[in-house]
Every structure is written in structure tokens, then in C-alpha cells.
Amino acid sequence: MHELSIAQSLLAIVLDEARRHQVNKVTKVAVKIGALAGVVPSSLTFSFDLIKEGTKAAEAELVIEQAPAVGECHTCEGEIDMSRLVEQCPHCGSKDIEFTGGQELYVDHIEAE
């Protein structure tokens, strides 16, 4: 339910960038959201589309790239799929593993005219 606050923060950044680069119209907003960030893409799109009306981003399409939950093994340095909880490295069996991705929540780029 916090996607509306996230959308408000997102729109503020988009409009700030539009102002700084003196563009008339933002056509695309590309964001990256990690699987563990606790943000539901469809709810974020719904909220963003609601609040963008009447701004320079009114026609902007929100494109969400989802980043997977991944980890790394400190022993064999292999990458691990952490979308399900794993207790040990599937490659070498080591328990010395750590999350490295999945928390992303940032604006990558925008397209504007």
C-alpha cells in the first residue's frame, strides 16, 4: 500500500530532472526495482499514472525493470538465485553466502522531448 508514496517520490525526481534539463515533455520513465524492495510494479504504475496528470510527465510511460534476488558465494564466488531461500551454495555447498541484489529502487533514466 505504500506504492503511492513511492510514486510521489518518483514523480518529484522526474519533474526535477525535466526542469534541470529544460525539456517540455517526458515520454518515458525507466526505473529498476529489486524483487526484495517490497514494491508491487502494477500498483506503482497505477499510482504513477494517477498522479502524473497535469504535469510534464503526463504522457510518460513507466517502464519497470525488475532486478532478481541474487546472492554470492564467498567460497567459490558463484552467483546464487535467492528468489527462494537457500541454506547453502548450490555450486559448492558452502554456507558462507550473502545477498547481493534484489533491494534496488531507483530511477535509471528518462526520455524526453
Next chain:
Amino acid sequence: MAEIEVGRSILEANDKLAGQHRERFAASGVKVLNLISSPGAGKTSVLEQTLKRLQGRLNCAVIEGDIQTDEDARRVAACGVPAVQIQTQGACHLDGVMINEALAALDLASLDLLIIENVGNLVCPVDFDLGEDMKVAVLSVTEGDDKPSKYPALFQQAGVLLVNKVDLLPYIDCDMERIHRTCHQLNPEQKVFDLSCRTGEGLDPWVDWLTGWAKG
């Protein structure tokens, strides 16, 4: 058509405010906890029991986040501790702006420990840094042993996990070992205390640890 590289965190405004609060807390010498759980896990009961045991040991204050009512703030104030209520009017989490307003009512310099009780919710509060030194997760055994794996973000970020209502274990199917195992996997550094606010079991080790942490 122009492509503009942005690379900005969507939560930057909140993160900036949290950073300012963190500096203010450090300058005042007050340690700050952000207490997070689902509704009904026992956050306010944990607070009451903890504050009672901290009397004479630490100067405490509480910021209470609730969607409606000031019932929790009144429960905390009854423990003789200053309590500031934030009513979020529907919002599912506390953010930096709300904390900023609440801080106006507190004398930080006179405090050793400030506990922020977040809105009952296992998901949203985790995204919003409040400038705290540590997140504390409360999980009650009646919620089920699958919750840490279903809601990993909180259990990954919490420096302390309080497993509440352990007096009910004989009556329910909850695998404590699974809770401990999953949380250790998500955060090997996490301190875990199993306790019951109803019987008082397990509260002293937690409060002793907290006292040492706050003074450290």
C-alpha cells in the same frame, strides 16, 4: 527525443531526511530503535514490558505510529515515559517527514534511548529509513514459522529479532527452530530473544542486552 541518465534512488528525499535525523541523534547521544512487526505481534506489549524494566537504567522516550487512535501512546505514557503519537491517517508506514514533526515535541539531549513504534505492517515500513541505529523485528509465534521466509526484507535488515508469545507454543504448530534457522540465514549477525510479554519469560536477557547496547 533525448535520453537523460538519472541514477537517483526513488527514496532519496526520505533518505536525506533520515540522514539528517541520524546526525541529530548522534549529536544528542541518543540511540534510536525502529520497532517493526505485523499488527498484533505485540509491539506495544514489548514496549510496555521493556520500558518498565528500563526504569532507573535509561532515560527513554517513544514515538508511536498508528493509523488511528492514541491508545498505544496512552499505554506507553502509563509507563512514565514521554510518548509522542503520530496518526498516519491511513498511511501504512512512518516516514522522515512524520518523524521530523514528532521530534519537535522531544528533548533529545535528555534521552539515552528513543524507540519508534512503527505502524503494524511487515512490508512497507522496511523501505523507509527513519534515521534509526537499528531495526528491531517482533514476530509472534502465532503468526507462523513461515513469516521470515515470506517477508525476508524485514528479517534481513533487523539487528534484533524478538520472538514473542512463546508461552503459547504448547498449543500451536510453530517450529521455533525454523524461525531461528531462516533468520540466521537472512542475517547471521542478528541477535535473537525468545520471550513472552504475558509471563515475562525471556524479557530480562533482552532488556539487559538493550541496556548495554544503548550505553555502548
